[in-house]
Amino acid sequence: MTDALALARRRLLDEAGLEEQHLSRIMGTLLSRQVDIADIYLGYSRSESWVLDDGIIKEGDYSIEQGAGIRAVSGEKTGFAYTEQLTQTAMLDAAKAARSIAHSGVSARHAASVEPPTHPQRYILDNPLDSLPENQKIALLHTLDRAARDADPRVRQVNVSLMAAHDTVLIYDELGRITGDVRPLVRLDVSVIVEHHGRREQGYSGGGARSTLDFFLEQDRALGYAREAVRQALVNLEAVEAPAGMMPVVLGPGWPGVLLHEAVGHGLEGDFNRKGTSTFSQRLGEQVASPLCTVVDDGSLPGRRGSLSVDDEGTPSQHTVLIENGILKGYMQDRMNARLMDAAVTGNGRRESYAHLPMPRMTNTYMLPGEQVPQDIIASVDKGLYAVNFGGGQVDITSGKFVFSANEAYLIEKGELGAPVKGATLIGNGPEVMRQISMVGNDLQLDSGVGVCGKEGQSAPVGVGQPTLKIDQLTVGGTHA
Amino acid sequence: MPDAMQKSQLQQIVEGLLHEARRQGADSAEAGAQIQQGLAVNVRMGEVDTIEHASDQGLGLTVYRGQRKGTASTSDFSVQAIKETVAAACRIARYTSEDSAAGLADAALMATEIPDLELNHPWAIDAEQALRVAQDCEAAALAHDARITNSEGAGVNTRNSLFVYGNTHGFIEGYPTTRHSISCAVLAKQNDDMQRDAWYTTDRSPADLQDARAVGIEAGRRSLERLGSRKLSTMTCPVLFKADAAVGLLRHLISAIRGSALYHRASFLLDKLGHQIFPDWVMIDEDPLRLRGLRSAPFDGEGVATRPRYLVTEGVLRGYVLESYSARKLGMQTTGNAGGVRNLRIQDTGQSFDELVRQMHRGLVVTKLMGQGSNLVTGDYSRGAAGFWVEHGEVQYPVEEVTVAGNLQDMFSGLLAVGTDNQIPGSVQTGSWLIERMMVAGVD
Known part of the structure; x- marks a missing residue:
């Protein structure tokens, strides 16, 4: 198998008429000032999407993106410039602009090019755009449209979108380390509108992975999304008003792990903690969650949407324990924040593209399983809410307040599941809610691969997961008193 | 800064795209091209945090083969990338469905006059000057009250863009725009209570921006009032x-x-x-x-x-x-x-x-x-x-x-x-x- 670095060199150096000595010369320009960290990040990406809507293949799109981002870090200062032109001249200009933050004087570092130790590859390198012939991509969309419509006569609208992207990156840093990665990413979404007696509701399902489009054909995954979208929409047709107020909330396994992403994940990113702006700042070693909770971030899981063989600074991804038995163990770091906080890098330095600065970001964030049987967790609630599907969430990392919006939930009455309820936002305070977790199920699931995280205007694919959880008290934002 | 020469270059690129699309079999097509240049600085606790020099370019193409549509875009303006873009859009239009609603907007609706809406007001400011504006902004926030103890920083952002759109009705027009902003986010703290809030100002012309100190004071006021x-x-x-x-x-x-x-x-x-x-x-x-x-x-x-x-x-x-x-x-x-x-x-x-x-x-x-x-x-x-x-x-x-x-x-x-x-x-x-x-x- 050809390795990722060889492919990245061919794509980003050979095909652009560049050589490694050019990168070395550009790095020399950056290091002619007092610089602590510097990197040249070359990115090449191709993506394609297809949309079926109203029963026809309505749209197809193909996108080309490439360029170089050049960064110089001096202490807490960062200088950055980028260019779409992979030429020595354009990159030298960018390097001169980037280094202007640093004082004059030469940096001590600058070795000749070295290859960092090899790291395990966490996904295949194949180009997912070419993984199915066009007519089979089209046929797949039509199959899902039919499957959704055949599932129930109340289905009125079906929208299916298929996305495939192939990113190649090459990173050259101030130590002369050169790292490459080739990242496939695929995603399939099905959304439906059902209508009955004038009432309309929607349902959605989807999945994705760092893989080829074959991923969706394996185990009938794609058909599963279509059926699941219809099932969810039909449940919502029966939904009654959601309750309002504080009550016990049981969260289902898998995607509801968006709780962890919002309630603790962002607050444990290194940059916020270096700056002391997070509710979790200065709290390493403290009890920040119930002792039942162990939360990890793991970019090394094979083929997951949030996985990375190396992050965007060339650091291999890893399994990082954030909270162990309720005790805060560590933050997620990129190189700059790790250096300033005197901590180890954790492989969480991510950037949306060459045109964005890297920062600490989550990969796949999930809670390890506990010992309870899920049915017992539901049975323990006298009156509360069981939420199994969520839309997005948001957090204010300073106050710790976070929200996430349920789009499939049920009442629990005397330990039994009751009627489905309309969508409702749940709101709480991260550390307080984590301390309210009183039962953890034995049914850990990771999500199906649809997570997109936004931070400071940059989006990144992420994963979440959790077992069934019980939160003793959480505010549910329904309309029914 | 985008200038008249760049406008004619972008127009040529768009015309070239439309021409190439027709050559590759499109019945009609539309394309847009944009270049942007900008500077974004951020200071935090009085010190330089980031200086970012932005320079973006992109073009997008939609082709129609009969009533079938295909789109493609690229950030690479090389001849090879443009050919790849056109080929991709035309290839896609072979697989999309006939769609009776698809197509360009009616030719009769194209704008015939392009009024000057005063959207282009470049800010003659370099990184040093922008940093001073940001420092003034953040300093005003931090000085607003002793309980404002920490900051995510204050930023100044300025962007010049040039955009050209054309289609096979023969319509091709474009114009430059600018957008500038000053923003600030600070933290107020009292005992264990910590609150963050932010304020910003954004406009086409730097002359219309709110005063940097006023932005800082408003950010400070907002985070303070959240305490308790x-x-x-x-x-x-x-x-x-x-x-x-x-x-x-x-x-x-x-x-x-x-x-x-x-x-x-x-x-x-x-x-x-x-x-x-x-x-x-x-x-x-x-x-x-x-x-x-x-x-x-x-x-x-x-x-x-x-x-x-x-x-x-x-x-x-x-x-x-x-x-x-x-x-x-x-x-x-x-x-x-x-x-x-x-x-x-x-x-x-x-x-x-x-x-x-x-x-x-x-x-x-x-x-x-x-x-x-x-x-x-x-x-x-x-x-x-x-x-x-x-x-x-x-x-x-x-x-x-x-x-x-x-x-x-x-x-x-x-x-x-x-x-x-x-x-x-x-x-x-x-x-x-x-x-x-x-x-x-x-x-x-």
Whole structure:
């Protein structure tokens, strides 16, 4: 198998008429000032999407993106410039602009090019755009449209979108380390509108992975999304008003792990903690969650949407324990924040593209399983809410307040599941809610691969997961008193 | 900085794309190209944090083979990349379906005059000068009160763009624009209570920006007033959405009257054209030709001439938000909204914010909203909120960790007043919205 670095060199150096000595010369320009960290990040990406809507293949799109981002870090200062032109001249200009933050004087570092130790590859390198012939991509969309419509006569609208992207990156840093990665990413979404007696509701399902489009054909995954979208929409047709107020909330396994992403994940990113702006700042070693909770971030899981063989600074991804038995163990770091906080890098330095600065970001964030049987967790609630599907969430990392919006939930009455309820936002305070977790199920699931995280205007694919959880008290934002 | 020469270069690129698309078999095509240059600096605790030099370029192409459509885009302007882009769009158009609604906007609708909307006001500022502006801004925030102890920083951002759009009707036009902003986010701390808030100013011309110190002071004031926030008990009460939060309600309205939501029957405002959706005093208009407007444009994303219009008069929905595709699906005419709505405004009812607080008497002022809890198919609305509790017509204390919930249709018809406090940054002009009643969830 050809390795990722060889492919990245061919794509980003050979095909652009560049050589490694050019990168070395550009790095020399950056290091002619007092610089602590510097990197040249070359990115090449191709993506394609297809949309079926109203029963026809309505749209197809193909996108080309490439360029170089050049960064110089001096202490807490960062200088950055980028260019779409992979030429020595354009990159030298960018390097001169980037280094202007640093004082004059030469940096001590600058070795000749070295290859960092090899790291395990966490996904295949194949180009997912070419993984199915066009007519089979089209046929797949039509199959899902039919499957959704055949599932129930109340289905009125079906929208299916298929996305495939192939990113190649090459990173050259101030130590002369050169790292490459080739990242496939695929995603399939099905959304439906059902209508009955004038009432309309929607349902959605989807999945994705760092893989080829074959991923969706394996185990009938794609058909599963279509059926699941219809099932969810039909449940919502029966939904009654959601309750309002504080009550016990049981969260289902898998995607509801968006709780962890919002309630603790962002607050444990290194940059916020270096700056002391997070509710979790200065709290390493403290009890920040119930002792039942162990939360990890793991970019090394094979083929997951949030996985990375190396992050965007060339650091291999890893399994990082954030909270162990309720005790805060560590933050997620990129190189700059790790250096300033005197901590180890954790492989969480991510950037949306060459045109964005890297920062600490989550990969796949999930809670390890506990010992309870899920049915017992539901049975323990006298009156509360069981939420199994969520839309997005948001957090204010300073106050710790976070929200996430349920789009499939049920009442629990005397330990039994009751009627489905309309969508409702749940709101709480991260550390307080984590301390309210009183039962953890034995049914850990990771999500199906649809997570997109936004931070400071940059989006990144992420994963979440959790077992069934019980939160003793959480505010549910329904309309029914 | 984009100049006349760059404009003619972009025009050549767009013409080249359209020509190449035809050569490769397209019956019609449209293309847009954009270049941007910018500078963004951030200071934190008085020190330089980041200096970013931005330089972006991109072009996008849509081709039609008969009624089949394909699109492609590239950030690489090399001859090879442009060929690849055209080939990709044409290849895609072999696999998409015949779609009777697909195609360029009608030739007769193309803009024939391109008025100067005064959208281009470059800011002659270098990194050193921008850093000083940001430092002034942050220093004013930090000096505002001893409890403002930490900062996420203050930033200055300036961007020059040049955009050209053309299609095979022979339409090709473009113009330069600028956009600048100053922003600040600081933390206030009292005992264990830590709160963050931010403020910003953004405009086409640097001369129209709010003073940097005033931005800092406002950021400081906002984070301070969040200290000591309490929870509320669960209840039904009137809710006053502060102007910058009310912007979101107007955006939900727009999302629900967009063509794609309507022809998919995925809107709570389905078939409401000509019907009362607000009280009879509500007037909402869109002015794409407003001078220096942040969303102003002489033509839309399909070359269609834009024009000012009312979306709502006397509380009645008068128009949808359509581009030519959704217009054809609905059997209507495009409203020149390819690319969205431009410079919305809702007329006020004459009360200041303080007067609205007195009018509400007892209820919740919402200053911040969190999360995505609005369902545009059903109108169901449930979002996280923070703000202030009002009793006896006066603000009592800050509130956090509550939700506000209702149905957008009920919220629109229960709109009691719109304030005169419409001086908010951005393209939407609205004052605060007083809504008759909503469910507020908190502790029991």
